[in-house]
Amino acid sequence: MGRTFNAMVSALVGLTVAACTSSPPAAIRSPSSARTSVAASAPAPPTPSPPPSNFASAVPMTSYPRLPIPAGTPRCHTSQLEVSFRSDGAAAGRIAYTFEWRNQSKNPCWVYGFVGFQTIAPNGRALAQTIKWTTELSFGRSDPPSRILLPSDTAALGSGQGTGHAFFNVVTNDVLCDTSQNPVALLEIWPPDETAALRIAAQTAAGAPFIFCTDIELNPLQVQETPRLD
Structure with missing residues (x-):
């Protein structure tokens, strides 16, 4: 399906659901250059043209500081x-x-690396997908994996005050398939190195759905x- 060029819109999904107990995709710890099929799927379609260069001017960029990690701080758990x-x-x-991501506990912790990510159909089954963990997304370049401190008592998710939070981006394609044939109802997301996932609705607070055609890039x-975007 075609989509016109839009600016990124900040919106909070008011749903954060308790961690589920299913296991993450087997390749959650794969290096950034790996591609792993979570389920059998058709051969990968050809890569489309990159986004126009003026995309950079339309994306707001808020700079948040990197907080030092005190000695003895443990890794975050789901x-x-x-x-x-x-x-x-x-x-x-x-x-x-x-x-x-936000630390909702009373104790500081850190996160590092790539998350696990699974799309779920309305009937509860996992959809076929191919994940590419990378620092070179179609929409820009991210830093290599590094430890990020998530202190306690930070601002709410979606408040626009992201100091002490962590972010990741997902890039998909919506023109190489009929996305109405594989609607996504839920997203299961595993913190790095965790075996329990968080399950959230597959749409933003503004109602924009998560859609994709098999391939998913994730930083x-x-x-x-x-x-x-440089």
Whole structure:
């Protein structure tokens, strides 16, 4: 389906659901260059043209500081975290989505690396998808994986005050298939190195759905909301 060029819109999904107990995709710890099929699917379609260069001028970029990690701070576990589906933006047949993590516990912790990510159909089954973990997204470049401190008592998700939060971006394609044939109802998201996922609705608070055609690009957790466009 075609989509016109839109700016990324910040919006909070008011749903953060308790962690579910299913296992993450087997390739959650794969290096950024790996591609792994979660389920059998048709051969990958050809890569479309990149987004137009003026995409950079339309994407707001808020700079958040990287907080130092005190010695002895433990890694974050699923039960400590909440995640929201923030926003979406599109150009040249590709859609970029932004997700935000927050530590909802009373103790600081850190996250590092790539999340696990699974699309779920309305009937509850996992949809066929191919994940590419990368720092070179179609919409920009992100930093390599690094430890990110998530302190306690930070601003609410979607407040626009992301200091102490972590973000990741997902890029999909919406023109190489009929996306109405594989609607996404839920998203299961695993924090790095965790075996329990958080399950959230597959749409932003503004009602924009998560849509894709098999291939999904995903960058490591970052302190910034969007990739660099240089």
